[in-house]
Amino acid sequence: MADSDIERRWWKEAVVYQIYPRSFNDTDGDGVGDIPGIVEKVDYLDDLGVDVVWLCPVYESPNADNGYDIADYRSIMDEFGTMADWERLLAALHDRDIRLIMDLVVNHTSDEHEWFLKSRAGDDEYEDFYWWREGRDAEAVDWRATEGPDGEAPPNAWRSYFGGPAWAYDDEREEWYLHLFDRKQPDLNWEHERVREEVFELMEWWFEKGIDGFRMDVINLISKPDGLPNDPDDPFGGAMTGPTNGPRVHEFLSEMNDRVLDRDYLTVGEMLGPEIPMEHARRYLNPDEDGLSMLFHFEHMLLDRGDDIWERSEWSLSELKAVFNRWDEGLAEEGWNSLYLNNHDQPRMVSRFGDDGEYRRESAKVLATLLHTLRGTPYVYQGEELGMTNYPFESLDEFRDVDTLNPLRNAIEDGEVESFDAVKEAIRANSRDNARTPMQWSAEENAGFTEGEPWIGVNPNHEEINVAAERADPDSVWHYYRDLIALREEYDVVVYGDYEPLFPEDDAVWAYTRTLATADGEERLVVVLNFTDAEVAVGLPDDVPREGTLVLGNYADDEMDDDAELATGDLLLQPWEARVYHQSA
Numbered sequence: 001m002a003d004s005d006i007e008r009r010w011w012k013e014a015v016v017y018q019i020y021p022r023s024f025n026d027t028d029g030d031g032v033g034d035i036p037g038i039v040e041k042v043d044y045l046d047d048l049g050v051d052v053v054w055l056c057p058v059y060e061s062p063n064a065d066n067g068y069d070i071a072d073y074r075s076i077m078d079e080f081g082t083m084a085d086w087e088r089l090l091a092a093l094h095d096r097d098i099r100l101i102m103d104l105v106v107n108h109t110s111d112e113h114e115w116f117l118k119s120r121a122g123d124d125e126y127e128d129f130y131w132w133r134e135g136r137d138a139e140a141v142d143w144r145a146t147e148g149p150d151g152e153a154p155p156n157a158w159r160s161y162f163g164g165p166a167w168a169y170d171d172e173r174e175e176w177y178l179h180l181f182d183r184k185q186p187d188l189n190w191e192h193e194r195v196r197e198e199v200f201e202l203m204e205w206w207f208e209k210g211i212d213g214f215r216m217d218v219i220n221l222i223s224k225p226d227g228l229p230n231d232p233d234d235p236f237g238g239a240m241t242g243p244t245n246g247p248r249v250h251e252f253l254s255e256m257n258d259r260v261l262d263r264d265y266l267t268v269g270e271m272l273g274p275e276i277p278m279e280h281a282r283r284y285l286n287p288d289e290d291g292l293s294m295l296f297h298f299e300h301m302l303l304d305r306g307d308d309i310w311e312r313s314e315w316s317l318s319e320l321k322a323v324f325n326r327w328d329e330g331l332a333e334e335g336w337n338s339l340y341l342n343n344h345d346q347p348r349m350v351s352r353f354g355d356d357g358e359y360r361r362e363s364a365k366v367l368a369t370l371l372h373t374l375r376g377t378p379y380v381y382q383g384e385e386l387g388m389t390n391y392p393f394e395s396l397d398e399f400r401d402v403d404t405l406n407p408l409r410n411a412i413e414d415g416e417v418e419s420f421d422a423v424k425e426a427i428r429a430n431s432r433d434n435a436r437t438p439m440q441w442s443a444e445e446n447a448g449f450t451e452g453e454p455w456i457g458v459n460p461n462h463e464e465i466n467v468a469a470e471r472a473d474p475d476s477v478w479h480y481y482r483d484l485i486a487l488r489e490e491y492d493v494v495v496y497g498d499y500e501p502l503f504p505e506d507d508a509v510w511a512y513t514r515t516l517a518t519a520d521g522e523e524r525l526v527v528v529l530n531f532t533d534a535e536v537a538v539g540l541p542d543d544v545p546r547e548g549t550l551v552l553g554n555y556a557d558d559e560m561d562d563d564a565e566l567a568t569g570d571l572l573l574q575p576w577e578a579r580v581y582h583q584s585a
């Protein structure tokens, strides 16, 4: 891409840091992180060099799903602090030129939200704010419901993402309501104009407070298919594929775009589903349609997952590359990619795609290099910059997450799974709780996260892996992240260069170039990453220019040797070695 064709945006040049407040830093000793705890760490974020903070939900919530069940969009959860604390946080971030994006969770609310209470009570104005339906004749559909009146089955066969039917029976209204997530997370009815109005107003309200954008939770679920039909091919899996990218989703989002969005905000929509068709993706991102800056898809996150939380599947490097290659190509001309390998819903990337044993440090750096040198905006999840790993869960009572506990308990009850022990390895690998163990600040008790009893276990490896130790060690993962972030600032090609994969089928090495036409010629990166614990020889194709200098790597080799290797085109990579060369011609 030539320099003059580039659509420059601050959010393309930025690195985003995601904070899960419950697990970040606790200042009042209740074992739960809080907003004053984040304020205390803004200098930490500034030193790391990130440009944006994405704050997971901090609104009032009964915490059935750790804040993703919102009871009041305009107030702060007591456990996390007050609105004044939040305002201090915003000011402290803005003082350091760090922007703030909030989590917008509007596919559903909490069942304790005022709208739901009124809807359940049949209040005229709110009765259609949610999806209320009569049950079906249980005999006719051969379904023995575990709740609701005798002889009644839920209105359709959709399953909740958290296991079990997607419908709950309400004794007060004597009808069923839809919840694609927990029963305490009823889905809002976006067909209702007033629901949309309310959402746009609350977004405006936060923009007026000075935020810089939103991450939009499961936003491709807001439009439900007409008549809420079952998926004919999969009567029990209907909820998994049925309601994504529904018939009116672009209409609703473009209305949001017209009403409240601005191209200068960072907006990133979370898009559930095994695959997001590229035509949809482009519409989500088209400034004249839905106008989101970016989206999160799940294609790489599903590679090693089985259908259920207690199942795993084999993945290969070429499959992982294929996902990123397809997305880079798909959005090369229109749209922009987000890049993430971790978040609060995913196990730790080092345990998953790297090596959390002997090569933890090296493999964390390989993955970091990938994240920061592909084309797109990198999202760093708290603790990732330390190379934090999965937690060694030993028993079911160590888990906190509904998405682990609900499905597993149901499966054990139904006899589908024998016991926790029978599926321990997979649950351990898959659980969202891996991401939610406290941030490791120091080698002290509870990793310096809290002086109280932490709400979830602290990883015992905090004695070795922690902020204090890594900041003191120039060769740490933390310093490497800092260097990568600085590289993005230094070279335009890191942000805007075209991406060209070199050996797409190779299962050991991920190599690519990034190229940007400049006023005086061309600027290029050559990135070579070894994804194995063995030495690997790489022969670069002839058309990759041979001149360049190593600007970042994770082995303390002689840089001159590395440059000499580039000149010959024959590279010998150490286990989990990462090299980034820069060329300008």
Ligand code: GLC
Pocket (backbone or CB within 6 Å): 065, 068, 069, 105, 181, 217, 218, 270, 344, 345
């Ligand atoms: C998103 C969130 C997740 C939450 C779910 C329901 O996937 O990231 O944490 O449980 O939506 O709101």
